Amino acid sequence: MEKELFIPSDQLGFDPAVLRNDFPILTQEVNQRPLIYLDNAATSQKPKQVIDAISQYYKTYNANVHRGVHFLSQEASAAFEDVRVKVKNFINAQSEQEIIYTSGTTASINLIAKSFAQTFLKEGDEILISEMEHHSNIVPWQMICEQFNTRLKVIPILDSGELNMEKFKESIHEKTKLISICYVSNSLGTVNAAEKIIDLAHQNNIPVLLDGAQAVCHQRIDVQQLDVDFFAFSGHKMMAGTGIGVLYGKKKWLSEMKPIEGGGEMIKNVSFTETTYNDLPFKFEAGTPNIEGVISLGAAIDYWNSINRSAVEQYEDYLLNYMRNQLSSIDGVRLIGTASKVSGVASFIVEGVNHLDLGMYLDTFGIAVRTGHHCTEPVMDRFNIPGTLRASILFYNTKEEIDQFISATKQGIKLLR
């Protein structure tokens, strides 16, 4: 039965071992064992193409962007804006004016929360989120609610880790002004029915923000097809550097929304009597941006475009399914998050074994997994557990690695129970 779960290598459509060669970090040893990196939901590793692009930028065209007439500045500015077009195409936005560079998903959500509140919210309005959100899609809204006297409503989840759609429908009413929800849950793996959620929201004229942090690296995103109003994601989870992220927003919203940070680059004219703001997307990008991060994001997108994504997605589905099946067949293991559609992660606990002890045990085998609440404390409270072990994959992981992880997990349980 185990074998049937896995695709024969000649039917994969790509060779994970070949792609894996692009990732220098994966060849190293940890604790005298070959590194097995299963913490991809925290951050992905970087291919040499991305690392080289960052190095090339500093070696040959480092300059500030949008400011100079000199050669280097023009070269840097052109590269910086070229990436915006790449991002636009990557998620199929209508215009590059809808692509705002941020420092990551967290910054993107904070930007929307503050700007949306300042522009549109009034006392008594409601923001709708779900019980499975990452803290970064909870706390910014709590802060807004405190400041603007608005209310935060939470859609509960089911035992499977799926969104309770009935409660979701019931929660929507005329006071609901924005729905902010994750596309893929980082601690449960649940893939939310984004199109259905957006459709229901739009029937009630409510815009939707999707936290796409865990989605972009496992599936192709088409914001127009989704018809989503805002989409936030981080570069580092999709093979770019850290400290760079994107906020996509429909132009009709962004053009109305007020900037939340003032400074250079975001203005048209400044005087002490009146300051006018720059056009989109620049009005939301005050100060010198993370140019190196943007360059890395461009190189990461080039990399994604160079691989057979449908084959890769299929491979990841099988790999994840294999890992989840193997885990749940171990005596005492309980998967947390058993939605019908899951992506990227296997979150689990072991009866009678402390999850931190087991995480440390796996580390002695050079196996990197995440332990803890994964910045989703309400999810842990919902399941009445202190935390989980989370193994998360990307296309460069192999079946052999999963087998070693499973074998080490079994040994660890035997030792620690």
Added chain:
Amino acid sequence: MKSVAEIDREIVEDFELFDQWPDRYHYIIELGQKLDPMPPEYKVDQNKVKGCQSSVWIFPERKGERLFFHCDSDSVFVKGEIALLMKLLQNRTPDEILNAPIHFIEEIGLQKHIAPTRANGLVAIIKQVKYYALALSAKND
């Protein structure tokens, strides 16, 4: 009875026998598994140590001028850390506990290998033990 400093030194020497972190991990797990069980009546919320990511219980029993600690945790690794700590501090006078030099944690590389939240937990355990010693020494005064 050896001094706290001597035992602290001995722990460091014991760990020098293991070159690699995995061997040290296994040794700590082994110590954790051998830690004397805590009487269930002491394993109550009021004896829980605050600030630990794992559940840790400590109950001090007074034996004359000395303190005897009953300890437990839901983490075998943390029990191992407690076992090491108790090599130093078990059955000591409050003065010895309060003035105990504890160098082994740093020297055996624990800080490097445990998550910062776990390191904070270990600090919380030491604090709690010293707090009990302080309370007893105040009583004695």
